[in-house]
Amino acid sequence: MEEQIVVGLDIGTTKIACFIGMRGSTPDKIKILGYGRCPSNGVRFGIVENLDVTAKAIKKAIDEASDMANVEVKGVYIGVAGQHIRTDSMEAAINIPENQYQLIHQEDIVRLEEHLRKTAIIPEGHEIIHIFAQAYCVDGTMLSNDISPVGVSGNVLKGIFNVVTGNSNEIRKLIQSVQIAGYEVKDIILEPVASSYAVLNQADRTDGIALVDIGGGTTDIAVLKDDTIRFSSVIAMAGNVVTNDIVANFKIVPRLAEKIKTTLGSCLPSNVNEQSWVGIPTSHGQPRQEINLHTLAEIIKPRIETIFGLVALDLENSHNLDNLVNGIALTGGGANMKDIRDLAAFVTGVHCHIGKPDVHLEPMDDSEEQKNRMNEYNNPMYATGIGLVIHGLRFEEECALSQKAKEAEEAATPEKERTAPEIENPLPIEPTPTEEESKPKDPEPIRGWQKWIRSLIKDPFNDED
Secondary structure, three states: OOOOEEEEEEEOOOEEEEEEEEEOOOOOOEEEEEEEEEEOOOEEOOEEOOHHHHHHHHHHHHHHHHHHHOOOOOEEEEEEOOOOOEEEEEEEEEEOOOOOOOEOOHHHHHHHHHHHHHHOOOOOOEEEEEEEEEEEEEOOEEOOOOOOOOOOEOOEEEEEEEEEEEEHHHHHHHHHHHHHOOOEEEEEEEHHHHHHHHHOOHHHHHHOEEEEEEOOOOEEEEEEEOOEEEEEEEEOOOHHHHHHHHHHHHOOOHHHHHHHHHHOOEOOHHHOOOOOEEEEOOOOOOOOEEEEHHHHHHHHHHHHHHHHHHHHHHHHHOOOHHHOOOOEEEEOHHHHOEOHHHHHHHHHOOOEEEOOHHHHEOOOOOOHHHHHHHHHHOOHHHHHHHHHHHHHHHHHHHHHHHHHHHHHHHHHOOHHHHOOOOOOOOOOOOOOOOHHHHOOOOOOOOOHHHHHHHHHOOOOOOOOO
16 A cells, blocks of 8 residues: 655744655654755744745745655645634534434534534634534533443434634635645644644543644644643734844844744743853954843743733633643744743643654654654654644545545445436426517516515526616
C-alpha cells in the first residue's frame, strides 16, 4: 500500500511554516519528510491583509519543504485563527425513525449535526468551522460522557454542541492566498485544535487540560476533556506586543528585538541579576548598544501577566478553570520565553508545562542529521504546523475507510435494488400543438384571489416583481 503523504501549512502572524509528513511506525507517530519556513509579512493578528504578499511567502515556504522532501505539493491543510473566531453553545434535536428496537445509529448522529448546521443561528457574515459534541440526551434523559448514544433506544435524540464559527470573508482570504500561490486547500481547522494534536497525549485529552497557544498576533485557548473540545477562545494579544515594547524601549529593529526576547529575555525580573548586561550590534558603524537584562525582564513581565490574566478570565468565565486535571500546556512561539511557565502558573493558579511536538515525532532513520532535525522540529512554535500534518493524515485515512465502506455496501446490494425501477405507466406524450393552437391567446382577466395567489409564488426565472 502506498504511503500517504500530507502537507500542513501554518500561516501565522510572524512566520509561515510548511511541514510535509507521513505516518510513522505506530498510529500516534509521524515522520517529517520536509520543512520550510519564511517570514509572514501579509498577515496581522491572524488575518490576511495582503493576499499577494502572503501568497508569495506561502509559495516560498512550500517550495523549501517540497525540495527537502522531494515531493510535489498540490494540496495543503491549513489552520485558522484570529479575533473573528467565535464559540457558542447550541442545541439540536431529531426524531429517530421507527425500527424494530428503536435504536439510535451512527447515521442519526450525522443527521443530528446536519440538522444543527441548517438551523444554527450564527453571527451574520460567519460560517461554521467545527461542531464539537458536548453531551447527548435521549427522550429527556442525559447520557453520561462515557456512553455513546449509538445503540441506545429512544424516540428523540438531542445534542448539546460547541459551534465554532469564523468570518466568511477572512476565511475566504486565507484560502485565496493559498490558491494564488498555486495550491488547493484540502481542509481548514482551528489552530489550537491542530496544536493539540501535536503536543497532547490521549490522557491529556481525556482527563482534562487547557492548551494555550501563544503566537505572534493572537493567543489561542482550547480546553479538552473526554477527548473533545469543551471550550475555545482567541485573545488579541500575544508575542508581538512584547516585541514592540522592546523595540520602543531600546530603539532597536523588530528582528533584533524578537531575537533578544527569545534568547535573552525572562518573564521574571527576580530571576535576573540587576548587573547583567549584554552588548548588541548596531548598524552604520555605531558602537554596540548595551542592554540591561533585568530591565529587559521588567519590560516583558507586565505584558505576559496581562496575557495570562486574560487567559485565566476566559477559563473562569467558561467554568473550566477548576476542572483542569492536567493543568495548562503552553505552546506556540511565545512559550519559548524563559520563566514563562512559572509566571503563567502564578497568574492562573494552575500547574503549567511547555507542550512540545516530540510526543508524536519519529525520525526517518538513526542518522545524526535526523537527530538534529528532530531537535529543530521539537519546538513549541511548530506545534500548529505539525498538528496540521497529523490532522491531514487522520482526515485522509477516515475518508479512505468511508469510501471502502461505501463500496462494500454497494457491492452487497443486489443489482436490481441499485437499478432505478422502470415506470410501469409512463405519462402519455402530449401531441404537438398545431400552428393555430400555438398562437398566443388573449389572457383571461385576473381575479382578486388569483392576484393574491400569484403574490405568494415567485417566478424562479423572473426576478421582477
